[in-house]
Amino acid sequence: MAKKIFIYILFFLIFLPSLSKAQRWKKKPYEFMYGLGFTNFNGDVGSPANTGLNKYYWFHLASTRPVFFVGGRYYFLDRVSVRLSLMYGWLTADDHESGAAWTGRNLNFRSSIIETSSQIEFLIIKEKRKRNIYYNIRGSRSKLANINIPTYLFVGVGGFYFNPKGKYRGDWYSLQPLCTEGQGLPGGEDKYHRISLSIPFGIGFKYKIADYTYLGFEAGYRYTFTDYIDDVGGKYYDTNAIRNAYGIEAAALSFRAHPDDNIKPGYNPGGATKGGPYVDTYQFFIFNITHKLKKGRKGLPKFTPTF
Numbered sequence: 001m002a003k004k005i006f007i008y009i010l011f012f013l014i015f016l017p018s019l020s021k022a023q024r025w026k027k028k029p030y031e032f033m034y035g036l037g038f039t040n041f042n043g044d045v046g047s048p049a050n051t052g053l054n055k056y057y058w059f060h061l062a063s064t065r066p067v068f069f070v071g072g073r074y075y076f077l078d079r080v081s082v083r084l085s086l087m088y089g090w091l092t093a094d095d096h097e098s099g100a101a102w103t104g105r106n107l108n109f110r111s112s113i114i115e116t117s118s119q120i121e122f123l124i125i126k127e128k129r130k131r132n133i134y135y136n137i138r139g140s141r142s143k144l145a146n147i148n149i150p151t152y153l154f155v156g157v158g159g160f161y162f163n164p165k166g167k168y169r170g171d172w173y174s175l176q177p178l179c180t181e182g183q184g185l186p187g188g189e190d191k192y193h194r195i196s197l198s199i200p201f202g203i204g205f206k207y208k209i210a211d212y213t214y215l216g217f218e219a220g221y222r223y224t225f226t227d228y229i230d231d232v233g234g235k236y237y238d239t240n241a242i243r244n245a246y247g248i249e250a251a252a253l254s255f256r257a258h259p260d261d262n263i264k265p266g267y268n269p270g271g272a273t274k275g276g277p278y279v280d281t282y283q284f285f286i287f288n289i290t291h292k293l294k295k296g297r298k299g300l301p302k303f304t305p306t307f
Contacts, residue, residue, distance in 0.1 A: 028212070028292040029081075031073040035216075035288025038064040039089045042282065044232035044275030045107045046093030057221075057281070062097045065090035067113075069286050079123040083154070087115045091162070091282055093230060105274075106256040109164045109175070109230045113282070115222075117158025117200050125151040127208070148208075155201040158222070163194055164231040166253045175231040178250035181274070182237025185245055189233065196226040212292035220284045229280040238270035 040059055048058055067089025075081040094108040127150045165172040166180075182188030199222070206216035227233050236255055243251035255269050 028294060029075040030293040030295065031075075031081075031290050032293055033069070033071045033073060033083075033085075033216075033288050033290045035069045035286050037067050037069070037218075037284060037286035039067050039091055039113075040064055040283040040285070041091040041093050041229070041280070043093065043230040043280035044227070045109050045230040046095055046097050047276070060093070060097050063093050065092055067284050067286065069284070069288060073121070073290070079126060081121045081123075081152075083119045083121060083156075085115075085117050085119065085158075087113075087117075087284060089113050089284070091229065104257055107230075107232060109166055109232075110172070111162045111164045111229060113160055113162050113229075115158050115160035115198065117156050117198070119154045119156030119158075119200060121152045121154040121204070123150060123152045125149065150206050150214075152204050153202075154204065154220070155199070158198045158200050159195065160198055160222075160224075161195050162229050164229060166231065166256075168249050168253050173249055173253060175253060176228075178246055178253060179242065180231060180237075180250060180254035181233050181235070182242060182254075185237065185241055188237055192226060192228040192233075196224055198222045198224045206288075206290055214290040216288045216290055218284075218286045218288065220286070222282050222284070224279055224281060227275070227277075227279050229282070232275040234273070234275055234277065236269035236272045236274045241270075 041063055042057055046060060046063060067087055069085065069087045071083055071085035073081050073083045089112070090110065091113055092108075092110040095105050096108075125148075128148045164175045166175050167173075176192065176194055179185070179188070179191060183191040200220050201223075202218060202220035204216060204218035204220075206214040209215050239251045239255050242254050257269075
């Protein structure tokens with residue numbers, strides 16, 4: 001009997017440190033995050049030839065714009081967490097940034113974007129407690145610290161608001177109300193909504209800079225369910241019909257392959273190809289700061305970061 005008790009105590013003493021270490025995440029399962037970065041847009045406007053990977057992704061430095069981010073994370077398992085995020089930024093693109101193939105089309109746009117999303121994250125590289133390694137070189141003692149960069153993958157679902165604008169004679173006009181592809185007219189598409197769904201996914205890294213503070217970077221891709229972030233869907237519509245229904249600004253902004261902000265007399269591009277059949281996508285590249293939050297008595301976070 002005494003022998004069994006000794007074995008149980010020995011087993012408990014051996015595995016208690018690992019068990020307590022495995023449960024450490026439960027003491028501070030909440031994190032508060034904020035940061036800023038830049039955006040990239042992939043759609044019809046500003047696109048290179050839609051072949052190969054260019055159907056899904058390309059990068060134009062001139063089209064990058066800022067984005068701001070705030071969010072909260074909750075760990076419900078050692079390696080798995082959920083996150084709520086709110087982002088505000090801008091998207092833009094210009095045919096003149098994509099090469100000679102599209103400059104004659106002369107399309108450009110800009111849009112603010114507000115996105116909220118819920119994501120699930122999985123740590124593929126966990127955070128480790130720092131341990132120092134000492135070794136001797138020619139009689140001198142040097143100190144090396146293990147480098148540990150927690151890395152996670154994420155995927156989720158989000159919703160976003162956008163409002164593409166085009167420039168006409170020095171002023172910027174919201175394009176969706178102008179129905180630049182004949183939306184609502186005979187044979188035209190239905191007017192698109194400026195709120196749509198997205199599927200965010202990507203990879204993130206964070207590095208511990210203080211006891212409960214991390215500096216991180218995240219690269220996230222957004223697959224959407226709309227082809228109108230840049231107001232370009234598929235084909236041109238009769239400019240005369242657009243002018244009669246929605247005005248001269250709508251007609252001029254529906255067909256911009258002219259140098260002087262005027263509709264070309266005697267030319268009607270109705271039915272001609274304007275964009276590709278693929279949905280628009282965008283990316284967020286964000287530098288962020290993360291603070292761990294203490295867990296309150298009722299299990300809710302205390303909104304005083306544990307710096």
